[in-house]
Amino acid sequence: MHLDHTHDTTPAALGADARRPDGARRALRIGLGGPVGSGKTATVAALCRALREELSLAVVTNDIYTCEDAEFLLREAVLPPERITAVETGACPHTAIRDDISANLEAVEDLEDEVGPLDLILVESGGDNLTATFSKGLVDAQIFVIDVAGGDDIPRKGGPGVTTADLLVVNKTDLAPYVGSDLDRMAADAKAQRAELPVVFQSLRTGSGVQDVAAWVRAQLAAWTA
């Protein structure tokens, strides 16, 4: 649908429009999805630490029944509190990021209104199953985070998150020796499912891969602002 972006006729953005009502380009929105406990919040925290000096950032969390993710990010002080917002998802985290994105859209728009020009907003989904993906009406690109301890056959099984996410992060590689996960096999299976789409193996314990994820985000931002 075409919307005109002039201030007097369009009171507020509807969805994915690249321009805000005042004509300025809105922030890039990147979604982070994946199963509960795979390391989405920890990846958000790592990204904030890696990028906050160079970019104006904010985060939206979608907890299933608490505000724990938002509280964790606040406790870790990865960003000032006014840059972190929690959305309540009504027992259905995938609905809030895919089928009915209105509450999340309001959260990202309010962040831009209230904390001023932003370069990047990270939207973390409440952990869900392997089929949960973000609507294109909400985010411009999505990262799917799985971990090596969830079973090294997850890349082989595929599913929308693993197969179509713009970036697949295989997290907790430090745990691979303890849980008997075969990283080479995971890499080969991911390659088979995703063809040319990128995959990063990451450990937030050792820090390996963190800079690769940050570099991917920088590249998305460069493409967005080009």
Add this chain to the structure above:
Amino acid sequence: MSRAALLMLADGRFPAGGHAHSGGAEAAVKAGRITGAADLEEFCRGRLHTAGLVAASLAAAAVLRVPVRELDAAADARTPSPALRVAARKLGRQLMRAARAAWPSQELDAVAREFPKGAHQPVVLGVVARAAGLGASDAAHCAVYESVSGAAGAVVRLLSLDPFDASGVLARLAPEVDRVADLAVEAGRGAVVEGVGALPAASAPLLEIGAEVHAGWGVRLFAS
């Protein structure tokens, strides 16, 4: 009027934010006031004749062009709980967004501009119904039906209630839903002549109190 537009607006899958709200059911379940289908039916009946009637009257009046600002103030006056006011405005904003995409109109844009953080949902519902080519009775039916269907859907999730039992509850309430919608249309017409003071102000104190308690919980599944 387009019957299909009415179905769209009443569809629980219309992306207007309702899925995250329980209509007070989560607080009532926790307090032990809803434990199964029979309690759910009584709970919904209570909502119908209080919150449902008030919401539907506001919606009908909005279709009949009673000024939005006056209706919004009337809704505030009929919503003692600050948590419920916040929820109603959030839902109004969310409905406005979905409706502006579905039925683009200058009138919707004007209301969105006047209430950037949202007007009360039933008032927005009336304005949206008109933009969709619907009448006061349609808007009233949507509002009354929503006042019970949201709670029933939430209880299916909260208690793992048999979804067929929940549907049975809604079906049994259907004649009452129709009657309350008719009353609401009358009330909306009354407000055209006598002003918003004539709108019903039926209230359910436990719903208001429950909403305040619920808003204070650290752990909950629904936003209200």
